[in-house]
Amino acid sequence: xxxxxxxxxxxGIISSGLCGFDINCGVNAIRTNLTAAEVRPxxxxxxxxxxxxxxxGVGARGKLKLTPDQLDEVLVKGMGWGVKNGYGVKExxxxxxxxxxxxxxxxxxxxxxxxxxxxxxxxxxxxxNHFLEMQRVxxxxxxxxSGSLGINRKDQVMIMLHCGSRGLGHQVATDxxxxxxxxxxxxxxxxxxxxxxxxxxxxxxxxxxxxxxKAATNYSFTNRLVMTQWIRETFEQVFARTWQEMxxxxxYAICHNVIKFEEHKIGGEKKKVYVHxxxxxxxxxxxxxxxxxxxxxxxxxxxGTEAAMEKSFGSSCHGAGRAMSREGAIxxxxxxxxxxxxxxxxxxxxxxxxxxxxxxxxxxYKDVEEVINSVHGAGISLKAVRMEPIGVLKG
Amino acid sequence: MKEKVKRISDFEWLLPKGSxxxxxxxxxxxxxxxxxxxxxxxxxxQLTNVACLPGVIEPVVGLPDMHWGLHSTGIRLSAP
Numbered sequence: 001x002x003x004x005x006x007x008x009x010x011x012g013i014i015s016s017g018l019c020g021f022d023i024n025c026g027v028n029a030i031r032t033n034l035t036a037a038e039v040r041p042x043x044x045x046x047x048x049x050x051x052x053x054x055x056x057g058v059g060a061r062g063k064l065k066l067t068p069d070q071l072d073e074v075l076v077k078g079m080g081w082g083v084k085n086g087y088g089v090k091e092x093x094x095x096x097x098x099x100x101x102x103x104x105x106x107x108x109x110x111x112x113x114x115x116x117x118x119x120x121x122x123x124x125x126x127x128x129n130h131f132l133e134m135q136r137v138x139x140x141x142x143x144x145x146s147g148s149l150g151i152n153r154k155d156q157v158m159i160m161l162h163c164g165s166r167g168l169g170h171q172v173a174t175d176x177x178x179x180x181x182x183x184x185x186x187x188x189x190x191x192x193x194x195x196x197x198x199x200x201x202x203x204x205x206x207x208x209x210x211x212x213x214k215a216a217t218n219y220s221f222t223n224r225l226v227m228t229q230w231i232r233e234t235f236e237q238v239f240a241r242t243w244q245e246m247x248x249x250x251x252y253a254i255c256h257n258v259i260k261f262e263e264h265k266i267g268g269e270k271k272k273v274y275v276h277x278x279x280x281x282x283x284x285x286x287x288x289x290x291x292x293x294x295x296x297x298x299x300x301x302x303x304g305t306e307a308a309m310e311k312s313f314g315s316s317c318h319g320a321g322r323a324m325s326r327e328g329a330i331x332x333x334x335x336x337x338x339x340x341x342x343x344x345x346x347x348x349x350x351x352x353x354x355x356x357x358x359x360x361x362x363x364x365y366k367d368v369e370e371v372i373n374s375v376h377g378a379g380i381s382l383k384a385v386r387m388e389p390i391g392v393l394k395g
Numbered sequence: 396m397k398e399k400v401k402r403i404s405d406f407e408w409l410l411p412k413g414s415x416x417x418x419x420x421x422x423x424x425x426x427x428x429x430x431x432x433x434x435x436x437x438x439x440x441q442l443t444n445v446a447c448l449p450g451v452i453e454p455v456v457g458l459p460d461m462h463w464g465l466h467s468t469g470i471r472l473s474a475p
Contacts (some may be wrong), residue, residue: 001438005445005452012450192417192444201450266452273452281456311407312425317458366460370429374459378406378425379399 002279004315006264007201009272013189014206015198016213018276019259023173023218023330025130025164026097026255027290029301030226031150033247034239036136036390043134043348043391046238050132053230055124056395057120057352064204064226067223071115072107074122078218082225088250092225095235096253097282100221100289106211110168111175114212118168118219123226127352127395128212129319129360130163131292132231134391136298142384149251149386158387159248160299161227164257165218165220172216188204201274210259210274217258224253251301252288255316256281259379264313275313281381283308283316289381294320295349295394296362298341299387300372307379316381318395320368329364330355351394396439400424400431410443418446420453430459437463 001018007013028359041047057063074081079093079100107115125132137156140146147338165172165176183199183206185192191198223391228250232243240244260275260282283289283304293299297320303372308314335354338361342349375381399414408424408431422442428435438461446455 001439002458003442003445003456004458005448007454008450008452009450010450012452013446013448018445189449190417190447192447193441196444196448198448238427311423312456312458315456315458317425317460319460366430366433366462370427371459374406374425374427374430377427378404380425 002317004277004280004313006027006273006275008315009201009261009274012201012274013198014201014210014259014274015182015196015276016173016209017196018278019173019200019213020257020278021170021173021259022164023169025257026220026224026253027292028161028224028253028265029290030159030161030228030231030248031251032157032159033234036155036157038285039134039157040043040390042238042380047348047350047393049238050231050375050393051350052228053234056393057127058077061120064122065120066122068115068168071119074222075107075110075215075218076105077101079225080222082222084336086103087229088225092228092250095250097255098223100225100253102214102217104211105214107215109208109212110172110215114175117171118166119170121166121168122219122223123230124166124223125163125227125393125395126166126386127356129294130395131295132227133160133299133384133389135160135389136326136385137385138298138388139386141386142303146301149301150249151251151301152245159231160292161224161231163224165216166223168219169216171381172212176212179205180209193234213259217255221253252290254281254290261328262314264309275315277315279318281314281318282314283312283381284314286308288384289316291317291368292319293368293389294362294365295357295360295392296345296347296389297365297368300383301385302372302375302381302382303384308381311378311382314383316375317371320365320371326359327363329359329361331361333358333361347389347392349392356394396443397434397436400439409438412446415443418443420446420451420455422446422457424457424461425456426459434461441471
């Protein structure tokens with residue numbers, strides 16, 4: 001959707017519909033000290049090795065199979081579970097929104113079907129608009145801020161990982177959309193659109209969903225951390241250096257489908273409200289905002305601002321936004337052709353199904369540059385680094 | 396709905412709460428001319444739908460990547 005809305009803690013609602021099906025779909029940015037010139041000759045090898053290391057595709061099963069207790073720990077502790085079990089390092093946690101763990105997640109509010117779907121999908125990319133990209137820095141726009149993130153020069157290679165909470169999050173959303181459709185009737189809430197199913201913020205239905213959503217959010221944080229570990233290991237194999245030698249630190253990691261209980265200034269007073277970011281990224285002063293472009297187009301790192309706190313409940317955009325439906329894109333484009341077009345632009349790509357390349361064709365999206373110019377112009381986040389893809393993995 | 400949107404600045408647009416029935420608060424859209432020009436009416440209507448929900452705090456904000464469809468970011472409905 002690409003919107004942010006905030007609701008009063010007493011009289012407001014919490015809406016599963018306004019969180020979306022892919023709870024904590026988000027982005028991790030990882031830097032390297034490699035240059036595009038060093039990486040390009042090995043790009044095909046790298047993309048193939050990553051494709052083997054990271055399960056992709058719609059129903060992809062992972063290499064990890066969690067016991068019920070392990071899964072519950074992931075849902076409660078998020079990235080803390082990962083680091084304890086050899087995935088990522090403490091420093092990754094410090095560079096993630098909410099330190100990679102939303103407090104108050106309750107696994108007992110997550111259905112057994114959702115858990116069943118989540119058991120063997122940790123560390124999988126999924127499909128749709130999710131991707132893993134190697135990118136080159138094309139412009140350092142704010143050298144001071146980007147320098148503080150370890151991004152210093154043109155042609156530095158970056159890695160961007162865009163995915164979410166997989167089948168577990170989807171099932172949580174499905175379960176609670178249903179329960180909140182009932183809540184709408186029970187509490188006699190008038191909603192203009194069924195998709196906006198919700199429940200009073202302080203009701204059991206509202207709070208149960210919130211506790212389950214936090215669990216799915218933690219799952220997604222951990223999912224991306226597990227893949228971060230495998231990305232590092234794959235780079236180590238391909239470039240025969242340790243990931244530390246390649247400076248492969250997390251720059252930052254963010255969510256863009258999530259509900260947060262945050263303090264904001266409302267009518268001059270500080271107040272805690274339920275901020276619904278549906279296709280929106282948190283933009284707090286001087287905190288990175290990561291914008292995933294679409295296949296073949298630029299991505300950005302922006303700097304969060306005070307203006308966003310005043311204008312948009314500390315939020316900015318999340319990507320380019322579709323200009324054409326998936327179905328429309330599949331009719332119009334052919335996956336094989338898109339692959340060729342990308343290659344002409346110097347972008348090596350791999351996908352489990354060529355149809356994914358068609359439905360995610362760059363032409364199916366709005367111009368990311370105009371989207372970024374808009375948020376920059378409004379001041380709700382400011383341009384810091386622009387990156388262009390040089391290698392793409394799609395589910 | 397789009398014709399009811401008023402320009403506030405080069406990058407901000409306002410849809411006052413009176414724009415349709417049952418809107419509780421104003422909606423705002425962050426967009427430059429190019430993005431606003433391409434914006435679908437359905438997406439703007441969806442934004443006003445959110446502005447109808449109980450306890451909503453002013454304003455509801457549409458970001459420049461907004462598009463119609465609540466569930467089109469992320470994985471597909473039919474095949475997660």
